[in-house]
Amino acid sequence: SQTIHQWPATLVQPVGSPLSLECTVEGTSNPNLYWYRQAAGRGLQLLFYSVGIGQISSEVPQNLSASRPQDRQFILSSKKLLLSDSGFYLCAWSSSRGPQHFGDGTRLSIL
């Protein structure tokens, strides 16, 4: 069966520091991959999606970037974090026609 892993589960970072969040999927090939951000008590905002290695689409302009160095690996990065980058970050995968399946998220706090 397919599984998705995100780490770390929680992260506290100072303003201006870099960021790297990693997501990996097991049990499937060539998945679509997604990064979302969720503010407290709010819905999900799509940040990036990828339909293949090296293919990244950005939904909103922001201080973050994404990369897909391997088929089942999706990384969310920032060179310099802002206070507004705080939130709950979720990775998800899907097949071409199926539902998205989410990881358990990373709670990011910027101080």
Add this chain to the structure above:
Amino acid sequence: GESVGLHLPTLSVQEGDNSIINCAYSNSASDYFIWYKQESGKGPQFIIDIRSNMDKRQGQRVTVLLNKTVKHLSLQIAATQPGDSAVYFCAENKDQGNLIFGKGTKLSVKP
């Protein structure tokens, strides 16, 4: 703004009663809809999906109804249990597997 929204932000039901969570969508061309359950501190969990060629789909204790005429989607939970307490999101497909999420309804189950 989002094309998928929810009629009620909160819903409180008695344990054992049936729950109905509603969702409206605005894109009549959407052909795939999904319901997710999100517990506190976790990622959204897939519950059930439905394609636009169907009006109703049933799972274990859950039923999704789709009314394309009025662009309305509902999730029915039979014999609601305390473990059903969570935030429920509906989502519709956008393109390339991307989804548009509603803002969520918080379901509270009273013992």
